[in-house]
Amino acid sequence: MSAVETVHGPVEVDRLGPTLMHEHIFLLNPEYMQNYGRGSWWDEDARVDDAITRLRSLAGKGIKTIVDPTVLGLGRDIPRIQRVAAAVPELNIVVATGIYTYHDVPFVYYMRGPGLLIDADGVDPMVTDFVRDLTEGIADTGVTAALLKCAVQEDMSPGVARICRAVARAHRETGAPITTHTNAGKQLGRPTIELFRTEGVDLTKVVIGHSGDTVDLDYLLEIADSGAILGMDRFGFPDPNLTTRVNTVAALCRRGYADRIVLSHDAACFSDWLGPDALEINAHLLPDLRHDYIPTVVLPALREAGVSETDITAMLVDNPHRYFTPASA
Numbered sequence: 001m002s003a004v005e006t007v008h009g010p011v012e013v014d015r016l017g018p019t020l021m022h023e024h025i026f027l028l029n030p031e032y033m034q035n036y037g038r039g040s041w042w043d044e045d046a047r048v049d050d051a052i053t054r055l056r057s058l059a060g061k062g063i064k065t066i067v068d069p070t071v072l073g074l075g076r077d078i079p080r081i082q083r084v085a086a087a088v089p090e091l092n093i094v095v096a097t098g099i100y101t102y103h104d105v106p107f108v109y110y111m112r113g114p115g116l117l118i119d120a121d122g123v124d125p126m127v128t129d130f131v132r133d134l135t136e137g138i139a140d141t142g143v144t145a146a147l148l149k150c151a152v153q154e155d156m157s158p159g160v161a162r163i164c165r166a167v168a169r170a171h172r173e174t175g176a177p178i179t180t181h182t183n184a185g186k187q188l189g190r191p192t193i194e195l196f197r198t199e200g201v202d203l204t205k206v207v208i209g210h211s212g213d214t215v216d217l218d219y220l221l222e223i224a225d226s227g228a229i230l231g232m233d234r235f236g237f238p239d240p241n242l243t244t245r246v247n248t249v250a251a252l253c254r255r256g257y258a259d260r261i262v263l264s265h266d267a268a269c270f271s272d273w274l275g276p277d278a279l280e281i282n283a284h285l286l287p288d289l290r291h292d293y294i295p296t297v298v299l300p301a302l303r304e305a306g307v308s309e310t311d312i313t314a315m316l317v318d319n320p321h322r323y324f325t326p327a328s329a
């Protein structure tokens with residue numbers, strides 16, 4: 001049996017249990033927080049306590065694992081996650097490595113790499129950093145990343161393509177699975193898969209994230225038929241609404257695709273994307289975007305729509321289990 005790295009250390013994959021495959025705890029730009037939040041709207045202890053309360057409640061509703069793909073560009077801060085995790089030992093938290101950007105690479109990589117001003121060894125330093133996170137651990141935290149993440153939101157720009165290729169190479173080197181942010185409205189899962197296929201990625205280890213944002217079944221079936229997994233991972237976002245998202249999942253299950261679907265919200269305990277008043281705005285503008293919406297509202301709605309317990313278990317337990325099981329195991 002193989003194990004997956006979590007903030008609490010390695011956990012046997014068959015003990016992951018019901019898993020939400022794309023959740024954030026904090027989305028927080030550290031530069032913004034340090035310059036505008038300190039002494040003002042950011043209260044570290046209060047936010048950590050609030051996250052602990054929310055995640056304890058989630059674990060009490062039957063979710064055993066969350067995957068937190070908060071990578072560079074989204075404010076990954078493992079010591080803060082460790083503070084939360086220490087108080088919620090009943091919940092596994094899996095963390096990721098990678099880069100989140102919609103256009104350009106971060107400036108720390110801008111001049112370094114093959115063909116660039118600083119080209120030490122012909123290896124993209126992104127690949128080196130990703131592999132280190134996946135094999136040795138993240139900084140001095142003792143926590144090891146278990147998956148890779150990249151984002152394709154606007155188009156496959158040169159910067160985005162470089163990151164996707166670096167993610168693919170780190171996957172080939174380590175076997176770590178990949179999750180993605182994609183723009184389903186623009187059908188950007190398609191070029192993402194094309195790039196990964198060219199780079200020799202095992203597509204069964206790829207989640208095409210935010211696929212549930214579209215109702216185009218032809219597109220979704222095309223992605224699933226590539227072998228990749230559909231991230232129906234924005235339950236609680238208002239557009240499309242709950243009924244539409246549920247009906248899309250039910251339609252895919254009726255066609256026999258429950259083994260290619262994972263479920264999640266893409267919620268955060270605190271997201272500075274919503275500004276300093278994130279908690280109030282989240283509660284009033286996006287009231288369903290919360291970590292316990294799936295166990296309390298979505299699963300009953302899926303059953304109501306005719307989705308079987310076997311299919312629900314596939315999406316929530318079996319598929320995450322298989323995704324984190326190394327291909328060689």
Ligand SMILES: [Zn+2]
Nearest residue numbers: 022024181266
């Ligand atoms: Zn996300």
